[in-house]
Amino acid sequence: MTNTEITKKEKVIATAIELVVANGFNKVSTAEISKMSGVATGTMFHHFSSKDDIIIAAYKTVKRSFIAQTTNHQNENNVKEDLQSMWYNLIEWSLNHQDEFRYMQQFMNSPYYSKEVMSQDDTWTSLLDWWKAAIKTGQIKDIPVEFLIKMFSTVLYSTIDFLISYPDKKVEYLKHSFSMCWDMVGVDH
Numbered sequence: 001m002t003n004t005e006i007t008k009k010e011k012v013i014a015t016a017i018e019l020v021v022a023n024g025f026n027k028v029s030t031a032e033i034s035k036m037s038g039v040a041t042g043t044m045f046h047h048f049s050s051k052d053d054i055i056i057a058a059y060k061t062v063k064r065s066f067i068a069q070t071t072n073h074q075n076e077n078n079v080k081e082d083l084q085s086m087w088y089n090l091i092e093w094s095l096n097h098q099d100e101f102r103y104m105q106q107f108m109n110s111p112y113y114s115k116e117v118m119s120q121d122d123t124w125t126s127l128l129d130w131w132k133a134a135i136k137t138g139q140i141k142d143i144p145v146e147f148l149i150k151m152f153s154t155v156l157y158s159t160i161d162f163l164i165s166y167p168d169k170k171v172e173y174l175k176h177s178f179s180m181c182w183d184m185v186g187v188d189h
Helices: 003-023 030-037 041-047 051-070 079-096 098-108 115-119 125-136 145-165 167-185
Strands: none
Touching: 003 030, 003 041, 003 051, 003 098, 030 041, 030 051, 051 079, 051 098, 051 125, 079 098, 079 125, 079 145, 079 167, 098 145, 125 145, 145 167
16 A cells, blocks of 8 residues: 555545534535545545445544553553543543544444444553553452443543633643542542
């Protein structure tokens, strides 16, 4: 695959994200994606088999970028510090990539977000492993990891939504939001 092909594929994904955030999944056509991205329909279908394929690929691209903000956090001695760093990085990324964040939210609340599609995707594996290891250290509450992640994510996404609406409150609410999150999942010794 040449750099030009990668660029065209990336253009299709970026355009799909922009159109879906503005119009919703059902109101976006492949013809519109092709036209707006400047990528010929034939070229687009060389990379993607269908509109659904584009939508799922866009989600996986966004999610990989989002999850990349959690890497390099392996300090078993201070899980709270690791989690706080992840928290700030995920929020900062989301505030700087609002369309991508909105796309991820729309996707996760759509019929596209199915167990079948998600079972084929291992993007969350490293983060899941981090949570399991953190529980073993006794610094995170010993409750089912899926529940912990759901609670963490809910507070995280709510914080991001709030800060998108009230960017002037960022400094004040970053600290408060992490404190609330830690109270919910963490164990202080």
